[in-house]
Amino acid sequence: MDIHGIDHIELFVGDARQAAFYFDRAVGFQLCGQGGPETGLAEQRSLLLRQGDVRMLLTTGLTAEHPASRYVRRHGDGVAVVALEVDDAAGAYAELVRRGAAGVTAPTTRTGADAEVVTAEVGGFGDVLHRLVSRRGDPGEFLPGAIEMTPVDGGGKLLAEVDHLAVCVPPGQLDETVGYYRDVFGFAEIFVEHVEVAGQAMNSTVVQSPSGRVTLVLLEPDRSRGPGQLDAFLDQHVGAGVQHLGLRTDDIVTAVAALAERGVRFAGTPASYYDALEARVGPVDAPLDRLRDLGVLVDRDHGGQLLQIFTESLHVRRTLFLELIERRGARTFGSGNIKALYEAKERELAAAGTTVAAPTPQEVRA
Structure with a gap:
């Protein structure tokens, strides 16, 4: 069973049209398909958006008992399905169930004039499912007979692909979740931290498919320390789920400037963070003044540098948010920035002669 990459991400939302308006106007996605009762998708409205190689399906239940409606009542808007691209969805489903995955939706085939798509679903983490997708024929078709495609002009390519998903699980469930992806999906553990x-702590294990195209950053709070951002997520989301979606860009400075102009709000960065930046990570091939103005963070690992920034949460529960990331050889996820941001705030407070509390990890990544 080969998992080649992420086929699409499906969000269950309270209002698909409103969510699509935000992702279109603010984040640069383009509406390229839609479906509902008139196309055979009973009791739901789904809008398909695309930017670069990122496909995002926004689904709203039209009845109280539709799975999307139940999900939104419990969790609020959020990632409900992480769809995986495979060669043979039916074969992958059988293999995953044999290895211990919970079978949710048996293989289904949809055919059109020039395409055939087979899908099946198995359990993932929390209430999030994995949809297995294999495609034949026209790559422009998404789900023949269910999603009516709309021509797009190919613009809006500030974001290139899904880099990773950050998944928060309750304390004590990290090892079990890591084992599930290792033993059932064949993922490898590539990073443990x-x-x-500031008196708070978390454990993190990164698992990745053999293809290297699907990466999950699995996080759990360390309850031996004080409560922090992961505890807040678990409370507001009511259980495990996708805390943020990491989207890779080839030019983070251009992307952040464009999205900020469109109204996307990003987490703030203390100005003093940049005073010690090059001493910490080495020379950066970008004007420091520009990084400072935009709030872009920089970290380094053995492979090189990465530039990253986090949006404010998209939702009233302050759960799901986005990360923009540009990789310049780095393979890790910028954990050094947590400590660097904390120390920067400490310097600001010391210079001001105040005792106001320094930022917590929750404030850093909120």
Whole structure:
């Protein structure tokens, strides 16, 4: 069973049209398909958006008992399905169930004039499912007979692909979740870390498909320390889920400037963070003044540098948010920025002669 990459991400939302308006006007996605009862999608409205290689399906239940309606009542708007591209969806489904995955939706085939798409679903983490997708024929078709495609002009390519998904699980469930993806999906553990700052801490394990195209950053709070951002997410989201969606860009400065102009709000960065930046990560091939103006963060690992920034949460529960990331050889996820941001705020407070509390990891990544 080969998992080649992420086929699409499906969000269950309270109002698909309103959510699509935001992702279109603010984040640069383009509406390229839609479906509902008139196309055979009973009791739901789904809008398909695309930017670069990122496909996002926004689904709203039209009845109280539709799975999307139940999801939104419990969790609010959020990622409900992570769809995986495979060669043979039916074969992958059988293999995953044999290895211990919960079978949710048996293989279904949809055919059109020039395409055939087979899908099946298995359990993932929390209430999030994995949809297995295999495609034949016209790559422009998404789900023949269910999603009516709309021609787009190919613009809006500030974002290139899904880099990773950050998944928060309750304390004590990290090892079990890592084992599930290792033993059932064949993912490898590529990075393990314990992050502690300002009396708060979290454990992190990164798992990745053999293809290297699907990466999950699995996080759990360390309850031996004080409560922080992961505890807040678990409370507001009511259980495990996708905390943020990491989207890779080839030019983060251009992307952040464009999205900010369109109204996207990004998490703030203390100005003093940049005073020690090059001493910490080495020379950066971007004007520091520009990075400072935009709030872009920089970190380094053995492979090189990465530039990243986090949006404010998209939702009233302050759960799901986005990360923009540009990789310049780095393979990790910028955990060094948590400590760097904390120390920058400490310097500002010391210079001001105040005792106001320094930022917590929750404030850093909120």
